[in-house]
Amino acid sequence: MFLSSENLTRSFCMGEQTIVAVDHINLEVEAGEYIAFMGPSGAGKSTLLYLLGGLDRPSQGKICVAGKEITKLSERELARYRNQNVAFIFQDFNLQDHLNVLENIVLPLKFREVAKREREKIAMSLIERLGLSQRLRHKPSELSGGERQRVAVARALCGSPQLLLADEPTGNLDSKTGAEIVSLLSDLNKNGITILVVTHNHSVAQTAQKIYTIQDGKIVHCQLLSAASGGKA
Amino acid sequence: MLWQDIFTDAAHNLLRKKLRTFLTTAGVAIGIFTVFLTLALAVGIKNFLTYQMRTYGNTKVLQVHLKGGFSPERMLHSRMGGLGQTPKPLKDESTRFEMKMLDEEKLQQIRSLEGVKSVGPMVFAILNSIRLYQSEERFDVVQLPFIAGESLELVAGREFSSAAAAEVILSYSYVPAFGYRTPEELLGKEVVVSVARVPPAQFFLARMLKEKLKNFRVKIVGFVGEGLLSTAAYFPENFAIEMGRFSFGIDNLFTPQNYGFIARVVVNDEKHVLQVQSRIEELGFRASSVLEQLEAINKLFLTIEGVLSLFGVIAIVVACLGIINTLIMSIHERRREIGVMKAVGATQGEITLLYAVEAATIGLCGSISGIAIGMAVGGIGNVVAAHLYPGYWRAHMLFWLGDFTVLAALMLFGCIVGLLAGIYPARKAAKLDPIRALKYE
Numbered sequence: 001m002f003l004s005s006e007n008l009t010r011s012f013c014m015g016e017q018t019i020v021a022v023d024h025i026n027l028e029v030e031a032g033e034y035i036a037f038m039g040p041s042g043a044g045k046s047t048l049l050y051l052l053g054g055l056d057r058p059s060q061g062k063i064c065v066a067g068k069e070i071t072k073l074s075e076r077e078l079a080r081y082r083n084q085n086v087a088f089i090f091q092d093f094n095l096q097d098h099l100n101v102l103e104n105i106v107l108p109l110k111f112r113e114v115a116k117r118e119r120e121k122i123a124m125s126l127i128e129r130l131g132l133s134q135r136l137r138h139k140p141s142e143l144s145g146g147e148r149q150r151v152a153v154a155r156a157l158c159g160s161p162q163l164l165l166a167d168e169p170t171g172n173l174d175s176k177t178g179a180e181i182v183s184l185l186s187d188l189n190k191n192g193i194t195i196l197v198v199t200h201n202h203s204v205a206q207t208a209q210k211i212y213t214i215q216d217g218k219i220v221h222c223q224l225l226s227a228a229s230g231g232k233a
Numbered sequence: 234m235l236w237q238d239i240f241t242d243a244a245h246n247l248l249r250k251k252l253r254t255f256l257t258t259a260g261v262a263i264g265i266f267t268v269f270l271t272l273a274l275a276v277g278i279k280n281f282l283t284y285q286m287r288t289y290g291n292t293k294v295l296q297v298h299l300k301g302g303f304s305p306e307r308m309l310h311s312r313m314g315g316l317g318q319t320p321k322p323l324k325d326e327s328t329r330f331e332m333k334m335l336d337e338e339k340l341q342q343i344r345s346l347e348g349v350k351s352v353g354p355m356v357f358a359i360l361n362s363i364r365l366y367q368s369e370e371r372f373d374v375v376q377l378p379f380i381a382g383e384s385l386e387l388v389a390g391r392e393f394s395s396a397a398a399a400e401v402i403l404s405y406s407y408v409p410a411f412g413y414r415t416p417e418e419l420l421g422k423e424v425v426v427s428v429a430r431v432p433p434a435q436f437f438l439a440r441m442l443k444e445k446l447k448n449f450r451v452k453i454v455g456f457v458g459e460g461l462l463s464t465a466a467y468f469p470e471n472f473a474i475e476m477g478r479f480s481f482g483i484d485n486l487f488t489p490q491n492y493g494f495i496a497r498v499v500v501n502d503e504k505h506v507l508q509v510q511s512r513i514e515e516l517g518f519r520a521s522s523v524l525e526q527l528e529a530i531n532k533l534f535l536t537i538e539g540v541l542s543l544f545g546v547i548a549i550v551v552a553c554l555g556i557i558n559t560l561i562m563s564i565h566e567r568r569r570e571i572g573v574m575k576a577v578g579a580t581q582g583e584i585t586l587l588y589a590v591e592a593a594t595i596g597l598c599g600s601i602s603g604i605a606i607g608m609a610v611g612g613i614g615n616v617v618a619a620h621l622y623p624g625y626w627r628a629h630m631l632f633w634l635g636d637f638t639v640l641a642a643l644m645l646f647g648c649i650v651g652l653l654a655g656i657y658p659a660r661k662a663a664k665l666d667p668i669r670a671l672k673y674e
Binding site: 050053055056075076079080082083084087088090094095096098107108110111112113115116155159 | 234235237238245246249569570572573574575576577578579580581582583667668671
C-alpha cells in the first residue's frame with residue numbers, strides 16, 4: 001500500500017460551532033493509482049487533499065505514505081516530506097508573480113539545495129516537454145491560463161514527486177485548455193506517478209481509475225472505472 | 234536552501250519595493266549616523282583634551298607640595314572669586330598664598346617609596362615675554378617643565394644638546410606669530426626671553442607688579458605640535474634653574490636645601506602613578522598628576538558619550554520599528570508567496586532565515602550609508618573647524634572618524650540591530666498557516 005489513512009478527521013472551530021470537514025475517512029491508495037474526488041462544495045475534498053499532502057494536520061487519525069506515518073512527523077520533517085514526495089497543482093495556479101517561468105519551475109529544487117545550474121538543467125527538459133520554451137523569461141502575468149497551469153505542472157514535476165495532488169486543476173481553464181491539462185495528468189500517471197485529483201468536472205473525473213464521492217466529510221461512494229476510459233476530458 | 238539563494242532572494246525581495254526599502258534603510262542610516270557623529274564628536278574632543286593634557290605634563294610625573302603650602306584649587310577659587318562655593322574657614326594663621334618650601338629631608342621620604350624613579354624640584358620661572366632676536370615685537374610665553382629622558386613629541390628639530398645649553402623648544406604656534414611659514418625656517422634662529430623677578434609672596438600679583446626683567450638669549454632647536462598650549466616654551470633643566478633663581482630671587486633655589494614649593498616625582502611605570510600618588514598623600518603631602526586629570530576627563534566623557542549615545546539609540550529604536558513595520562507589511566503582501574513556498578517544501582527555518590536576512594540587509598545597508606554620511610559630515614566639520622580655529626583643530630580631528638575596527642563593529646551593530654528587528658516578523662511569516670496563505674487574496 002502506497003498511501004493509507006485511518007479514521008482521518010479534521011475539524012475546525014468556528015466560534016462555538018465545530019465543523020467536521022473530514023470525518024473518519026479510511027482510504028487506501030496503491031502506487032501508480034489515479035483517483036478523483038468529487039462532491040459538492042464544502043464537502044471536504046480539498047481539506048482531505050491538503051491532509052494527504054502534509055499541508056495540514058489531522059485532528060484525529062493517521063496517514064501513512066510509503067510506509068511512513070506522516071502524521072507523526074515534526075514540522076521540519078513534514079516540510080521535507082512535501083518537498084521530496086509530494087507536488088500540488090492548484091486551481092488558481094499559485095505561481096510567484098515576481099518570478100519568471102524558469103524561476104517558478106525550479107522553486108521546489110531551491111528548497112532541496114540543488115545548485116542553480118543543476119536545477120535549471122532539470123527544469124529545461126520539462127519546459128521543452130510542456131512547450132514553454134518560448135516563455136522561459138516571461139512573468140506569470142504575461143502568460144495565458146493554460147500556460148500558467150502548464151508552468152504549475154512543470155513546477156510540480158520538477159521535484160520528481162511520487163504523489164501528485166491536484167485541486168481543481170481545470171477550474172480556471174477553458175474546456176480545450178482543461179482537456180490538455182487532463183491529458184497531461186493521464187500521461188504522468190502512465191509514467192507511474194500516483195495522482196489524486198479533486199474536481200467538480202465529471203469529464204476530468206472520468207480520466208481517473210477510481211472516483212470517490214465525498215459528502216459531509218465522508219466517502220459516500222466509490223466508483224471503479226475501466227483504464228480504457230482514461231485520457232479523454 | 235543554499236546560502237547563495239537566501240542572499241539572492243533577500244536582495245531580490247527588497248528591490249521589489251524600492252521606495253519602501255529605501256525609506257526603511259534611510260531610517261536605519263539616520264540612527265547609525267546619529268550614533269556615529271555624536272560618538273565621533275565626543276571621542277574627537279576627548280582625544281584632543283587627552284593630547285593636550287599629555288602635552289602639558291608627562292603622565293609618569295607627579296607634582297608634590299606640602300599641605301597648605303601650595304594649593305592650586307584653593308588659589309583658583311580665591312582668584313576666581315570662590316567659583317560659586319561657600320567660603321570655608323581657614324584652619325591656620327597662614328596667608329592664603331603662603332608657600333612652604335620643600336627640602337631634601339622631606340623629599341627623602343618620597344624617594345624611598347616603591348615605584349619612584351626620581352624626585353627633584355619642579356623647575357620653573359615666570360616669563361614676561363619672548364621675541365625674535367633683533368625684533369621688537371614681543372609675545373606672551375609660559376615656561377613648561379622639560380624632563381630629560383621623557384621626550385617631547387617634536388614636530389620639527391631636535392632635543393637639547395645639553396642640560397645647560399641656551400636653547401629652547403617652542404610651540405608650533407610661534408611659527409606664524411613670528412611671521413614664518415614652516416618651523417624649519419626658524420630652527421637655529423635666536424629668541425630673547427624676558428624673565429620677570431617675582432618674590433614668592435607676590436607670586437600671584439606678578440602681572441600687576443612693575444617687574445624687574447632679565448633677558449636670556451636662546452637658540453630655537455625644536456617645535457612641539459600645535460594645541461591649547463600655544464604659548465609654551467621648554468628649556469634645558471639647568472638653564473631653566475638659572476632663570477627660576479632669578480625669577481624668585483633665591484640663589485639656592487632648586488638645591489637640596491630649598492627645592493622650591495613643588496617637587497617633581499617621576500614614577501617608573503605609568504601603571505603605578507595613581508598608587509604612588511596615594512602613598513605620597515598618606516605621607517602628608519598633596520600630590521596631583523596628569524593621569525589623575527586624564528582619568529577625570531575619561532569619566533566625564535564616558536558620561537557624555539553615554540548621554541549622546543542615548544539619542545542615537547532612540548533613533549535606532551525608531552528605525553527598528555520601521556524595519557518591523559516594513560517586514561510585517563511585506564508579509565501581508567506576500568502571504569500567498571509564503572504559502573506556495575511552504576507547499577513546495579520550505580521549512581519554517583528557511584522562511585525565518587529569508588526574512589531575517591532581508592532585515593539584516595536593511596540594517597547593513599543602513600549602517601553603511603549612515604557611516605558614510607557621518608564620515609562625510611564629520612570630514613566637512615573637521616575642515617570647517619580647522620579653518621575657523623586652526624590653533625585647536627588643524628592638527629586634531631574635531632570629529633574622530635574612526636579606524637577600520639570601529640567602523641566594522643558599527644556595521645556589524647547595524648546588521649545585528651536589523652536582524653533583531655526582523656526576528657518577530659520572520660517568525661510570524663514562518664508560522665503562517667499555508668492553507669490560509671494559499672487562499673489569501
